Amino acid sequence: MEASTLRSLWSGWDTLILASYLPAVLLVGFLYRTRSKEGLAQFVLAGRALPVSILLGTAFASWYDTWTIMGQAEEVWSNGMALLFIYILPTALFRIPLALWVGPRFRDQIPETVYTLPDLLTHLYGQRTGSLGAVLILVQLAFEGVHLFIVAEALHLILGLPILQTVCLCAVVVMFYTTVSGLWAEAVTDLFQFAIMTASAGVLVYFLLEDVGGFAGLTAMLEPQDPRLLDPLGRESVPSTLSWCVTALALYTAPQVYQRFGAARRGRDIKIVYLLVLALGVSYGAVMVLVGLAARALYPELPPSEGIWHTIFGALPTGARGLFMVGLAAAAMSTLDTSLLWGSTVIVKNIFQDTFGLKMSEEGIVRANRYMIPVLCVFLIAATRLYEGGVARAWYYIGGFTAAVFFFPIVGGLFLPKRCSSAGWLTLAAGSLFYVLWQVLAAEASEIPSNFATFVFSFLVFFGCRMKVRPDGS
């Protein structure tokens, strides 16, 4: 199927569905604008009063993003269904403690003055660690450009729209409703975006199975290409497999997760909501594994992203294609608005105010956040350039970095007795430096990925520091 055929499959109905989505999102931002005027807790944490249903929608929509759709499918296209067993399932299993213990503890036992991840590090280890954490966690913003790129690339392939202009349009829509209404608008739009994402994936399964003839058809088409594509452990080396597992821990270190925890009404809600999100997320990931396998089976001669879009559009009927594109846009926007909100709060509150001592009232912080969001949008647009060569490993590197550096200070600080302030600071400083040095000097020669090497190094530094703590805590 040529690119022109891909465009010919797109109908007026699909355009209508896609075009109705953007005004609907902007309307929600407009409707919820008054709530964001009631202070920082309303703007950043929705007044710590999100009901279970909205929390579920926003938790899912901010956890599962465009990389879950296209990045995972591209990785499966290249390395087969092993991704399910080395990343998707471990991710779900590793996140159970996050849902059952970390989230509820954060909501119920950490002071309400803690708004962001650097605030948490400051609470656990002191201002020095909080400030360093605020700077290092901004690295994750570079990943967020991937969402803009994926949507723009899809619209370019399907409709022929220019990539840069599409990136800018998406960024402006997200910027508008996040700037105007903060987390309330984000959470409510996320609920509907969640429903669109899951329904479009569910519909896709039926048509795709019919198209490829189930596992029997996939086996017949893939085994002549490479039998390891259907091997549960695939062709990843042991260090690479372990490195994917480290990346699976990245959500323990994701600022948006702690923002959602803080916005919940109580810890018990977090347990139920996040366990349900895990269950739904595994199914969602499995659908994308099926998409990647089907694309490899049907279009092995095309580049992965093109093959994936040909597979999806070839399988879906008119109208459902528009719905799937809306699902992709929803996945991008629900993650981007979250990133803009936590990124601006970290810069304004944790860097400008807490680190550089710029004094601001609560209203001043909210106002400064609103100015910072457009600046971050420009950064995200620039970050899309990083992904022109492919998006498959975007999360592997950036999520892997934050997991390797932040995991022990955060989880250890929350659960271990006797806090050691130098353990937090040293692990962040030495871990990030080690990651860069390993990536430049040793990763290729040793064939041990930087994520995994840094994770082990951080473990040693963190617990090494703790062993030096005196009984009086100094």
Next chain:
Amino acid sequence: MVRLTLAYFVIQITLLSGGFIFRQDWVFPLLAVVNLIAGPAALLIFMIRPRGPREHSE
């Protein structure tokens, strides 16, 4: 409720892993219907269901 959700999650990943390892086609429609269509639909219905009259405070 938490234990029930946890049990549901464990059953689900067991079915999913088994379905992929033993290449069983039924695993996809099952998960698609239960998780990706019925679950979110139920949530939205729950959200927009008619509620009883509110008590008015004085």
